[in-house]
Amino acid sequence: MKECGNACDLKTCFLCKLCLPEWLPALAVQKRNFEVKKGELIFKEGDAVNGIYFVHKGSFKVHKSWDKDKELIIRFARSADIIGHMGLGKRLLYPVSATALEPSVVCYLEIAFFEATLKVNTELAYQLIRFLANELDDSHRSMRDLAHMSVKARIAQAFISLHQQFGIDEQGFIDVEISRQDISSFAGTTYETLFKVLNEFAKQSILTLTGRKIFIADHLKLQEIVNNDH
Amino acid sequence: MKECGNACDLKTCFLCKLCLPEWLPALAVQKRNFEVKKGELIFKEGDAVNGIYFVHKGSFKVHKSWDKDKELIIRFARSADIIGHMGLGKRLLYPVSATALEPSVVCYLEIAFFEATLKVNTELAYQLIRFLANELDDSHRSMRDLAHMSVKARIAQAFISLHQQFGIDEQGFIDVEISRQDISSFAGTTYETLFKVLNEFAKQSILTLTGRKIFIADHLKLQEIVNNDH
DNA sequence: CGGATATTTGACCCTGCTCAACTGGCGTGG
DNA sequence: CCACGCCAGTTGAGCAGGGTCAAATATCCG
Numbered sequence: 001m002k003e004c005g006n007a008c009d010l011k012t013c014f015l016c017k018l019c020l021p022e023w024l025p026a027l028a029v030q031k032r033n034f035e036v037k038k039g040e041l042i043f044k045e046g047d048a049v050n051g052i053y054f055v056h057k058g059s060f061k062v063h064k065s066w067d068k069d070k071e072l073i074i075r076f077a078r079s080a081d082i083i084g085h086m087g088l089g090k091r092l093l094y095p096v097s098a099t100a101l102e103p104s105v106v107c108y109l110e111i112a113f114f115e116a117t118l119k120v121n122t123e124l125a126y127q128l129i130r131f132l133a134n135e136l137d138d139s140h141r142s143m144r145d146l147a148h149m150s151v152k153a154r155i156a157q158a159f160i161s162l163h164q165q166f167g168i169d170e171q172g173f174i175d176v177e178i179s180r181q182d183i184s185s186f187a188g189t190t191y192e193t194l195f196k197v198l199n200e201f202a203k204q205s206i207l208t209l210t211g212r213k214i215f216i217a218d219h220l221k222l223q224e225i226v227n228n229d230h
Numbered sequence: 231m232k233e234c235g236n237a238c239d240l241k242t243c244f245l246c247k248l249c250l251p252e253w254l255p256a257l258a259v260q261k262r263n264f265e266v267k268k269g270e271l272i273f274k275e276g277d278a279v280n281g282i283y284f285v286h287k288g289s290f291k292v293h294k295s296w297d298k299d300k301e302l303i304i305r306f307a308r309s310a311d312i313i314g315h316m317g318l319g320k321r322l323l324y325p326v327s328a329t330a331l332e333p334s335v336v337c338y339l340e341i342a343f344f345e346a347t348l349k350v351n352t353e354l355a356y357q358l359i360r361f362l363a364n365e366l367d368d369s370h371r372s373m374r375d376l377a378h379m380s381v382k383a384r385i386a387q388a389f390i391s392l393h394q395q396f397g398i399d400e401q402g403f404i405d406v407e408i409s410r411q412d413i414s415s416f417a418g419t420t421y422e423t424l425f426k427v428l429n430e431f432a433k434q435s436i437l438t439l440t441g442r443k444i445f446i447a448d449h450l451k452l453q454e455i456v457n458n459d460h
Numbered sequence: 461c462g463g464a465t466a467t468t469t470g471a472c473c474c475t476g477c478t479c480a481a482c483t484g485g486c487g488t489g490g
Numbered sequence: 491c492c493a494c495g496c497c498a499g500t501t502g503a504g505c506a507g508g509g510t511c512a513a514a515t516a517t518c519c520g
């Protein structure tokens with residue numbers, strides 16, 4: 001992670017958009033920008049909390065590990081998303097890790113400065129509350145899915161979520177490059193099981209995964225697989 | 231749910247404690263108090279969001295259903311806890327239900343008034359952010375546990391969580407009355423499986439469950455069961 | 461070209477869910 | 491007072507979803 005010049009224009013990220021004009025100069029002084037290489041961690045589980053990050057360019061996975069070679073991907077983050085907001089709680093150590101999926105750029109603020117900003121900027125605090133409430137809702141939904149849905153339905157749901165979050169590119173592929181390992185960790189299953197389900201989906205012309213690009217051929221059938229699990 | 235007089239003294243609940251003195255008169259006017267019978271819902275999944283609740287007395291389960299006769303208990307709430315904060319997100323319908331575990335009393339505020347309070351009271355907004363960040367952390371931990379822990383370890387963890395949240399009474403029992411059905415829904419397993427594990431725990435003198443009261447005989451062994459699962 | 465790493469597949473087996481039977485109160489009506 | 495049904499609590503048998511392991515194949519890279 002290498003510090004770099006000011007790539008963020010102070011208007012596109014979640015934070016900057018909500019800042020009062022008079023606050024922007026202070027922000028410009030405090031804010032630091034970092035280039036992150038693909039696969040690099042910006043922080044990992046157990047690191048001391050020092051600040052909060054805003055994705056300016058690129059994408060990240062936020063994950064919790066288990067057993068050294070097992071992990072669960074909690075969520076993905078892309079341009080304009082926040083990472084490291086868990087540091088706002090009473091916990092002094094990050095409970096999750098954040099890893100770049102591609103070369104990325106992040107803005108960084110020390111937690112003390114960010115908290116000072118929150119106490120001054122009511123609108124920012126209010127929007128952060130809304131954001132956290134939505135995150136919590138998503139997280140609860142994932143809990144229920146992990147507890148009650150079949151692996152096949154969870155995998156289908158994982159692809160639907162990826163599609164919603166990243167959208168599609170000109171060729172119709174989901175606009176993200178992601179390893180199978182990561183997809184299985186996101187769906188809460190194993191690499192091998194993902195495979196078998198993926199073959200099934202391909203055979204039924206629902207979805208294909210070539211290289212690291214995902215193409216959803218039949219959104220309806222995919223949704224049906226999720227629904228039929230009830 | 232029956233409206234009742236002002237039981238809350240405006241000082242004990244999460245909200246009131248953080249309110250500025252000059253705001254308390256307005257709060258006293260807006261606030262409504264309700265008695266809730268055991269087993270009664272204060273809202274259910276799919277209801278339109280109208281307000282936010284603070285538990286004044288009693289305890290609640292917050293749960294998400296699946297399949298009519300299956301549910302997952304997301305969390306419990308007791309005196310001074312918030313319920314219904316999910317309504318602060320962009321969602322217009324509650325994504326969970328809240329059911330009283332015992333006769334309880336709640337304070338209620340319309341969401342619009344609460345939001346107005348948030349925008350005026352920076353300290354309240356800040357504390358709410360901290361609260362939500364902690365909830366999110368707990369929720370992520372639960373996701374990982376549901377994905378990777380064995381049922382036995384999850385059940386052990388469920389009892390540890392109950393102990394932490396409710397504490398113990400004079401006789402050493404966990405200070406809450408809870409059905410086996412609810413315990414299994416909290417641990418993310420079935421009624422029958424909970425039984426078999428419970429027998430095992432009793433045989434090993436780790437924990438007994440008589441009626442609706444839980445007694446943890448060996449905290450260390452219980453924690454070991456959770457740890458050994460890694 | 462050879463070793464290391466990723467992909468793909470098959471065989472096996474264990475956890476834990478399902479279902480159904482059994483128990484033991486408890487209320488009700490004959 | 492007993493017989494009956496009913497319900498919650500309890501236990502056991504069976505089975506399948508999906509995780510584990512290992513082998514076979516492909517791909518990468520120095």
